[in-house]
Amino acid sequence: MGIVISLLVTFWVGFLIVKKYKPQPVLFMGGMILMFLAVALGLGQILPAKSSTGSVLFDAFEFIKQTMSSRAAGLGLNIMAVGGFARYMDHIGASKALVKLTIRPLLALKSPYIVLAGAWVTGMFLGLCINSASGLAMLLMVTMFPVLVSLGVSRLSATAAIATTLCLDWSPSDTGTILSAQTAGIDPVLYWTNYQVPIAAVVIPIVAILHFVTQKWMDKRDGHVVQAIEIEKAETEEKLPPMIYAILPTLPLFLILAFSSLWISWIKMDIIKAMFIGVAIGMIFEYIRYRDGKKVMGDIQSFFDGLGMQMANVITLIVAGETFAKGLMTIGTIDAIIASAQSSGFGAAGMILVMIGIIAVSSVVMGSGNAPFFAFAALTPTVASKMSIAPVVMLLPMHFAASAARAISPITAVIVVASSMGGVSPFDVVKRTAIPMIGALITIVVANFIFFY
Numbered sequence: 001m002g003i004v005i006s007l008l009v010t011f012w013v014g015f016l017i018v019k020k021y022k023p024q025p026v027l028f029m030g031g032m033i034l035m036f037l038a039v040a041l042g043l044g045q046i047l048p049a050k051s052s053t054g055s056v057l058f059d060a061f062e063f064i065k066q067t068m069s070s071r072a073a074g075l076g077l078n079i080m081a082v083g084g085f086a087r088y089m090d091h092i093g094a095s096k097a098l099v100k101l102t103i104r105p106l107l108a109l110k111s112p113y114i115v116l117a118g119a120w121v122t123g124m125f126l127g128l129c130i131n132s133a134s135g136l137a138m139l140l141m142v143t144m145f146p147v148l149v150s151l152g153v154s155r156l157s158a159t160a161a162i163a164t165t166l167c168l169d170w171s172p173s174d175t176g177t178i179l180s181a182q183t184a185g186i187d188p189v190l191y192w193t194n195y196q197v198p199i200a201a202v203v204i205p206i207v208a209i210l211h212f213v214t215q216k217w218m219d220k221r222d223g224h225v226v227q228a229i230e231i232e233k234a235e236t237e238e239k240l241p242p243m244i245y246a247i248l249p250t251l252p253l254f255l256i257l258a259f260s261s262l263w264i265s266w267i268k269m270d271i272i273k274a275m276f277i278g279v280a281i282g283m284i285f286e287y288i289r290y291r292d293g294k295k296v297m298g299d300i301q302s303f304f305d306g307l308g309m310q311m312a313n314v315i316t317l318i319v320a321g322e323t324f325a326k327g328l329m330t331i332g333t334i335d336a337i338i339a340s341a342q343s344s345g346f347g348a349a350g351m352i353l354v355m356i357g358i359i360a361v362s363s364v365v366m367g368s369g370n371a372p373f374f375a376f377a378a379l380t381p382t383v384a385s386k387m388s389i390a391p392v393v394m395l396l397p398m399h400f401a402a403s404a405a406r407a408i409s410p411i412t413a414v415i416v417v418a419s420s421m422g423g424v425s426p427f428d429v430v431k432r433t434a435i436p437m438i439g440a441l442i443t444i445v446v447a448n449f450i451f452f453y
Contacts, residue, residue: 001041001043002038002041002043002331002332002333002336003333003336005034005037005331006034006328006331006333009030009033009034009327010030010328012030013026013027013029013030013324014362014365014366017366017371018365018366023317023320023366023368023371024316024317024320025320026320027317027320027321027323027324027375028064028320028323028324030324030327031060031320031323031324031325031326031327031328032060032323032327033327034324034327034328034330034331035059035060035063035326035327035330035331036056036057036060037331038327038330038331038332039056039330041331043330043331043332044329044330044331044332045059045330046059046060046063046326046330047059047062047063063323063326064319064323067319067322067323068315068319071315071318071319071322072311072315074182076310076311076315076318077272078178078270078271078272079175079178079310079314079315080306080307080308080310080311080315081271081272081275081276081307082131082173082174082175082178082271082275082310083175083306083307083309083310083314084275084279084303084304084305084306084307084310085252085275085278085279085303085306086130086131086132086135086306087302087303087305087306087309088279088282088299088300088302088303088306089130089248089249089278089282090135090302091299091302092241092245092248092282092285092286092299093239093240093241093245094241094245094246094248094249094282095129095130095135095139095249096139096142096143096240096241097240097241097242097243097245097246098126098129098130098245098246098247098248098249098250099126099130099136099139099140099143099144100143100240100243100246101243101246102122102125102126102246103119103122103143103144103147106118106119106122106147112148112151112152112153112226113153113157113212113215113216114212115147115148115151115153116148116153116157116158116161116211116212116215117161117208117209117211117212118208119140119144119147119148119161119162119165120161120162120164120165120207120208120211121204121208122144122165123136123140123144123161123162123165123166124165124166124167124168124170124200124204126140126165127165127166127168127169127170127171128170128171128172128253129171129249129250129252129253130166130249131166131169131171131173131174131175132166133165133166133169133403133406133413133414134413134414134417136165136166137162137163137165137166137414137417137418138417138418138421140162140165141159141162141417141418141421141422142421144158144162145158145159145162145421145422148161152225152226152227153215153219153226154215154219154222154224155422155423155424156218156219156222156422156424156428156429156432157215157216157218157219157224157432158422159418159419159421159422159424159429159432160211160215160429160432160433160436161211161215162418162422163407163414163415163418163419163429163433164207164211164407164433164436164437166403166414167207167403167404167407167436167437167440168196168199168200168203168204168400168403168404168440169369169399169400169402169403170192170196170197170199170200170400171192171253172188172189172191172192172253172256172257172271173188173252173253173256173271173274173275175310175314175370176369176370176373176374176399176402176403177191177192177196177399178271179318179373179374179377180377180392180395180396180399183377183378183380183381183391183395184381184390184391184392184395185391186392187260188256188271189256189257189260190260191392195392195396195452196396196400198447198451199396199397199400199444199447199448199451202443202447203400203440203443203444203447206439206440206443207436207437207439207440207443210435210436210439211436214432214435214436215432218431218432241289242289244285245285248278248281248282248285249278251274251277251278251281252271252274252275252277252278253274255269255273255274255277255278256269256270256271256274279300279303283296283300286299314370317370317371317374318374320374320375321371321374321375321376321377321378322374322378324375325375325376325378325379326378328379329379329382335386347387348387348388348389348393348453349449349453351383351387351394352389352393352394352397352448352449352453353445355376355380355383355394355398356397356398356401356441356445358372358376359372359373359376359398359401359402359405360401360402360404360405360441361405362402363401363402363403363405363406363409363412364405364406364408364409365409366409367406367409367410367411367412367413368406368412368413369402369403369405369406369412370402372402373398373399373402376398377395377398377399380394380395380398389453390452392452393448393452393453396448396452397444397445397448400440400444401441401444401445404437404440404441404444405437405441407430407433407437408430408433408434408437408438409430410426410427410429410430411426415429415430415433
């Protein structure tokens with residue numbers, strides 16, 4: 001009975017999200033419906049007796065309150081600090097300066113498609129400092145897209161490469177990385193160095209080669225003639241700050257890695273302090289540049305706006321996902337799935353593949369990597385413990401699969417934004433991204449089993 005109800009509610013939730021309903025209230029409603037039905041049918045209880053409010057109705061809201069309190073104080077503050085810093089760096093032009101500086105060496109390469117592959121690799125490393133896939137794509141569409149087109153690459157190929165430049169959310173300051181690390185009980189820096197970097201080191205060269213082969217082949221198939229053309233420089237280049245600003249977005253990453261167990265372990269540094277220090281140094285740069293204290297103080301509002309946006313969009317989504325996960329656990333669905341997997345002979349490896357498959361399909365259908373991953377991440381410690389594996393072995397490929405699969409969806413934000421700026425159809429773009437991203441998904445799964453299983 002519980003499985004049937006869960007399937008119906010999950011299908012309803014997925015249907016509404018695909019229809020562009022706001023995911024947070026949909027996930028909240030789905031989770032609460034499952035909780036109430038579980039209690040009504042005698043399949044489970046929302047809170048233990050000692051934690052109960054005395055009312056089943058109030059227990060569901062008590063769970064949301066407790067989850068919101070814990071997430072906002074811990075994980076939430078990390079994510080808000082990252083979002084605020086990114087917003088401030090974009091506001092003062094530091095992110096644009098970093099992108100322009102890093103693409104210069106690529107111009108020395110002769111082959112247009114080697115430049116395209118190199119641009120994609122550059123974008124992947126820029127993603128360590130610029131955590132927004134859409135934000136990074138917009139910067140690269142302004143700076144790198146005209147360069148690729150002028151070298152003779154088709155607009156579709158250039159757009160496809162740029163739209164997938166953050167197909168792995170692999171920065172230690174990424175929201176999904178922070179959530180994965182905390183859920184797995186691992187420090188974000190160690191999660192990055194010990195788990196994400198080895199996978200990325202394999203995925204990046206393979207996808208770069210796939211982009212080179214795929215885009216060159218598809219351009220030839222479509223009759224595109226590779227011919228260098230002159231193209232006017234983007235007007236925004238004239239509005240860039242001094243190039244020294246390019247170091248600002250990298251400062252938090254440097255601080256996080258330098259003051260860790262990897263190097264200077266006797267000084268304590270965390271993501272929140274690193275972001276605050278980065279903002280403070282940015283304000284100093286701005287004052288030296290403008291000599292206007294009022295402007296510098298006023299521009300810091302962009303940092304505060306970034307904090308609020310992360311709270312409104314990301315933290316609420318995480319809590320909503322955990323509420324839905326709690327509903328699935330309360331009604332007994334997770335235990336039933338695990339029991340079925342064990343009895344069918346799937347074992348731990350089979351369960352990992354099932355979870356990755358669910359995440360990947362959900363990312364394509366929903367057009368989002370965060371929504372399905374945040375919804376299912378809370379389930380993995382329970383599933384992993386019953387399968388006798390470390391949670392990170394399941395969380396890591398799920399996280400990477402979510403970010404890779406979203407680049408195959410024509411409705412995901414990064415594809416829509418890049419396609420719009422490139423003047424091409426998002427449906428044509430995903431035909432160009434499908435082969436490299438499927439290659440990325442296969443590589444993620446294989447590498448995860450080889451390195452960590």
